[in-house]
Amino acid sequence: MSDDVSLTLSTANTQTLFADDGGTMIVRRLTPLECERLQGFPDNHTRIPYRGKPAEECPDGPRYKAIGNSMAVPVMRWIGERIAMADKEEPK
Numbered sequence: 001m002s003d004d005v006s007l008t009l010s011t012a013n014t015q016t017l018f019a020d021d022g023g024t025m026i027v028r029r030l031t032p033l034e035c036e037r038l039q040g041f042p043d044n045h046t047r048i049p050y051r052g053k054p055a056e057e058c059p060d061g062p063r064y065k066a067i068g069n070s071m072a073v074p075v076m077r078w079i080g081e082r083i084a085m086a087d088k089e090e091p092k
Contacts, residue, residue: 032063040073 030038036045046063047055 032060032067035064035067038072039067039070040075041067041070 032046033043036043044055046066047058049055050058050062
């Protein structure tokens with residue numbers, strides 16, 4: 001995985017499409033790191049020891065699965081704060 005800066009996505013999404021050797025257009029898949037950032041996780045949060053291998057050798061598949069089975073941290077925080085506000089306002 002490269003640590004180089006990626007292009008910013010635009011509404012045209014032209015940066016996500018590129019031509020392979022056959023001239024057909026293919027879509028660039030988000031990396032696990034990009035998915036973690038979108039979900040509000042720290043970088044490499046899902047890179048863990050896997051099947052006896054060190055975290056550095058964790059394959060992408062389990063990382064995508066963990067991210068897909070999670071909930072976005074900022075959204076869960078927002079919901080929790082609203083529940084706490086509602087509890088405070090409720091007469092007891």
